[in-house]
Amino acid sequence: MPRTRRWRRLPEIDKLMIKRIKERVKQGELPQRSLSDAIHSGQAMRTFLDQEDYGQYEFLTVHGLVKLTPVEQRLAATPLFNRLNYVKQLETVSGGFYPGATHSRLAHSLGTLHVASRIVKRLKLPPKQQQEIRIAALLHDVGHTAFGHALEPFVKKELGVDHEQVIDQRLRSEGVDKLIAQSGYDYDRILAHIHGEGLGEIITDFADRIDYLQRDLHHSGAGNQKLAREMKANLNKVISGLAVKDGQLCVREEAKEALERYAKYRNVLSATVYFHPASMMGRDLLRRAVEKSLKQKAISAEDFFTEDETLLRKMEKAGIPEAHALFWHSPWLSFDPAFQTSFTALNERGKRTVQTTAFKKLLERKLARRLPREDFIVAVTPNFEKPLKVRVLKRDGTIEPTVFAPKVGESRKIVLVACRNPQKLEDAGQVTHRIMQPYLKEKGAYRRPETSKALFRLP
Amino acid sequence: MEPARKYRKRKWRSLWPGEEQGIKQTKEFVRKGIVPEVHLSSMIHHALAMEAIDRENGYYDAVHGPIIMSPLEWELHHAPAVLRLAHVKQFEASHGGFWITANNTRFQHSLGTMHLSGRLARQLKLSKQEQAELRIAGLLHDVGHAAFSHATEPFIKKHLGLDHEEIANELLRRQGVPEFLERNGIDYKRVLAKINGEGTGEILTEWADRIDYLQRDARFATGMRQIITALSRDLNKLASNLVLRDGKVCVREEAKPLAEKFARYRNYFFTTLYLHPSALMARELLTRAVDRGLREKKLSPKDLLLSDDQLVDKMLAGGIPEAKHFETGLIAHHFTPAFAIDFSSLNERGKLTVNDSKFKAVLERRLQEIAGKAEIVVAATPKFEKPFKYRLLHKDGRIENVAYAPTVADSDKVFLVACSDQKKADEMRKTVKEFMQPYLTEENPLQIRITTRWRLPVAEMRE
Structure with missing residues (x-):
């Protein structure tokens, strides 16, 4: 069963600080209600400047203070890691529908480190292994290009290596492998952990996701406080349910209910945040901009490993209209939905077909006969419902592989054609409707927003 | 007799068309x-x-939920001056300070302020026309802010001779916003007056703006659940206790404790967020970088009106050494504090002196001899405790002008000397102590101890 959390022992300076804050509350300088927060951030402020603690702590939303060990501090000071401060976690969502979601991958990496350290402490692994898993958690995202997952296909095509090899290359080129070796840890084992081999599952299956679910929810605000609280409670149950049996990572049977929820959360966030129409449109536009700039040789594969804004500005300077649109207006601002239908309106054939790339290409080709390529976007919700595979440790000690595959309502998945030219809006809608006809349940069963976002333009 | 309800309860809003379907x-x-x-x-x-x-048109905001915009507002926010704010962060400390998650932009803040000022205007039963004007003023109120807003403001004033309200006017004029608004039946001059806080504009400048940024920074910088809920509860209650008398915004007598709390919250946010030691460091460095850039003609004053990142890139291209701290972020990690104390360890003379620019210059010159090529930051919490002025509406209809000035404990203010070279920081420690001796009290109970351990500096990592 999940155990209650123990309070950490306070250093002397914190005790002094708390006493002082309590006095101030008594005198009415601070409101009573914010006492705990005042103490908390008072501590935070002290630890920032304190001799013992200076540079050891980072402060994050969702987790609060995150403590770093000396080797992690050295790694966190590398330019390789610092770059993540300017790479956004939700690449194109911000500026679209959720203006709040501007959190960086740096915060996420530190958050993953925090969750991983909680897990390894709970599993009572040997200290050296604990540290190696923590390092892997800290560095698990350094292989990401600017705009994260959106540019992954290009990396493979341009550099001829996949995401996993990129991490290795990047770490070696910046001399991080030597830094790790100097500190007495095994670089190859850490790399294996990042790729999720062995107990690396702690990071790939749990710590990473546990952090990003909470962080994305907090910063986008897609749910209310109740959902955030419930999510935190369930994820904590998952963490405390983890166990190691015969060298394999399992989850105790007691935490099965929490696990089911855990599998659902990602789908909930996928449907509302990750694959929100604005976000899909942004991703499409970004890919198009990169494709064009690569063709024009405006950027090279090395530019992928700069920061979000730098890459975007470089493309904009080269005169790529898509990059300009992304920098100054999100696609959410300049494109109107011309045709929009949820999966509920599709027939069996449609459900099988629309998510394929061949269909998307067909639709784009046919639309391109009527409209310039820059003027429309085709966005279809991809197949995001990946099952969660976990080993469940039963009470009698046997291990049972279990698959959790929660489904998302079809009305949450959409086919969308958006158009930039207000005069062609009606036309584009009709053309798409004609093409989509064989895939729809009934004739004319498609939804177009009643009042479309009419485009206004300033002189 | 039934006891009077202390605060007015918030009423549920009616549903939008289509919402029932969603439910x-x-x-x-x-x-x-x-x-x-x-x-x-x-x-x-x-x-x-x-x-x-x-x-309809709108956004989903993490603080206020759905923000619905009228077609006019939607059109207006396409103006480059407004969209630029999406690349300007709310506070410069997020570029490498202690609150590393505070990536919130002025764009979201503008949307939030628009939403709140509209809500307040509706609650105070202003005319439809005035409500629309207030919302638009809310959307545009930050347009004149330069990159890294508060740190660069003095330079804007000095070199362009304009304050940020005048810059806003200039920018909007150039982008044709006045004509656009006039075409749609909105008086531009009145919107501008509202941005400057004249008449009912104080709904925006005194209340909506502050209520929004406090809640927003609480959410994105600290992320502490207790403080987010406490703030939203208290500030919402306070907002619903505002009334309009003789065209002026007053606070009901019942809500006096809330107004005082509001002032205290603000001070509290200043000490822990906006003037956090790491933010002081960042501000000091940025001021120095921009100053040098302008002096050596690497920057033109107009560059200050670009986005944060563009300004940093310009400075880097011009070869300004201080700018490299803003390239990687986490500025605080590039420095070692050589000396750090809070104001409770300073005597009366010290408290008056540490913010003096001459004092700083003398100390800096002395330390630069020791530091050589390494960089030094001398920073102290500036004076920020202004009294919070508001009108209180008594039950008998009397209006009283109140100025409430909560003081901030000296232990929340910091004096800090930091150096980019760890060894040099150790060397200068003794000198700083000697220099500061006349300004310290005899007993320093909570003197912050001085660090000896430090992270590997980024410059060294690169070599």
Whole structure:
């Protein structure tokens, strides 16, 4: 069963600080209600400047203070890691529908480190292994290009290596492998952990996701406080349910209910945040901009490993209209939905077909006969419902592989054609409707927003 | 007799068209088991927003939920001056300070302020015309802010001779906003007056702006649940206790404790967020970088009106050494504090002196001899405790002008000397102590101890 959390022992300076804050509350300088927060951030402020603690702590939303060990501090000071401060976690969502979601991958990496350290402490692994898993958690995202997952296909095509090899290359080129070796840890084992081999599952299956679910929810605000609280409670149950049996990572049977929820959360966030129409449109536009700039040789594969804004500005300077649109207006601002239908309106054939790339290409080709390529976007919700595979440790000690595959309502998945030219809006809608006809349940069963976002333009 | 209710309860808003459909759909999801029961309220919340925003224009904000915009506002926010704010962060400390998650932009803040000033205007029963003007003023109120806003403000004033309100006017004029507003039946001059806080504009400048940025920074910088809920509860209650008398905004007598709390919250945010030691460091460095850039003609004053990142890139291209701290972020990690104390360890003379620019210059010159090529930062919490002025409406109808000035404990203010070279920081420690001796009290109970351990500097890592 999940155990209650123990309070950490306070250093002397914190005790002094708390006493002082309590006095101030008594005198009415601070409101009573914010006492705990005042103490908390008072501590935070002290630890920032304190001799013992200076540079050891980072402060994050969702987790609060995150403590770093000396080797992690050295790694966190590398330019390789610092770059993540300017790479956004939700690449194109911000500026679209959720203006709040501007959190960086740096915060996420530190958050993953925090969750991983909680897990390894709970599993009572040997200290050296604990540290190696923590390092892997800290560095698990350094292989990401600017705009994260959106540019992954290009990396493979341009550099001829996949995401996993990129991490290795990047770490070696910046001399991080030597830094790790100097500190007495095994670089190859850490790399294996990042790729999720062995107990690396702690990071790939749990710590990473546990952090990003909470962080994305907090910063986008897609749910209310109740959902955030419930999510935190369930994820904590998952963490405390983890166990190691015969060298394999399992989850105790007691935490099965929490696990089911855990599998659902990602789908909930996928449907509302990750694959929100604005976000899909942004991703499409970004890919198009990169494709064009690569063709024009405006950027090279090395530019992928700069920061979000730098890459975007470089493309904009080269005169790529898509990059300009992304920098100054999100696609959410300049494109109107011309045709929009949820999966509920599709027939069996449609459900099988629309998510394929061949269909998307067909639709784009046919639309391109009527409209310039820059003027429309085709966005279809991809197949995001990946099952969660976990080993469940039963009470009698046997291990049972279990698959959790929660489904998302079809009305949450959409086919969308958006158009930039207000005069062609009606036309584009009709053309798409004609093409989509064989895939729809009934004739004319498609939804177009009643009042479309009419485009206004300033002189 | 029934006791009077202390605060006015918030009324539920009526549903938008299409929202009922959203609720029905979500409830069906729960029945089918697609969405767990617990998520119901949250999903309904979200479904509502999706439905509403599908039909109308708007955003989903993390602080206020759905923000619906009128077609006019939607059109207006396409203006480059407004969209630029999406690349200007709310506070410069986020570029490498202690609050590393504070990536919130001025764009979201403008949307939030628009939403709140509209809500307040509706509550105070202003005319429809004035409500629309206030909302637009809310959307445009930050347009004149330069990159890294508060740190660069003195330079704007000095070199362009304009303050940020005048810059806003200039920018908007150039982008044709006045004509556009006039065409749509909105008086531009009145909007501008509202941005400057004249007449009912104080709803925006005194209340909506502050209520929004406090809540926003609480959410994105600290992320502490208790403080987010406490703030939203208290500030919402305070907002619903504002009334209009003789065209002026007053606070009901019942809500006096809330208004005082509001002032205290603000001070509290200043000490822990806006003037956090790391923010002081960042501000000091930025001021120095911009100053050098302008002096050596590497920057033109107009460059200050670019986005944060563009300004940093310009400075880097010009070869300004201080700018490299802003390239990687986490500025605080590039420095070692050589000396750090809070104001409670300073005597009266010290408290008066540490913010003096001459004092700083002398100390800096002395330390630069020791530091050589390494960089030094001398920073002290500036004076920020202004009294919070508001009008109090007594039960008998009398209006009283109140100025409430909560003081901030000296232990929350910091004097800090830091150096980019760890060894040099150790060397200068003794000198700083000697220099500061006449300004310290005899007993320093909570003197912050001085660090000896430090992270590897970024420059060294590169070699």
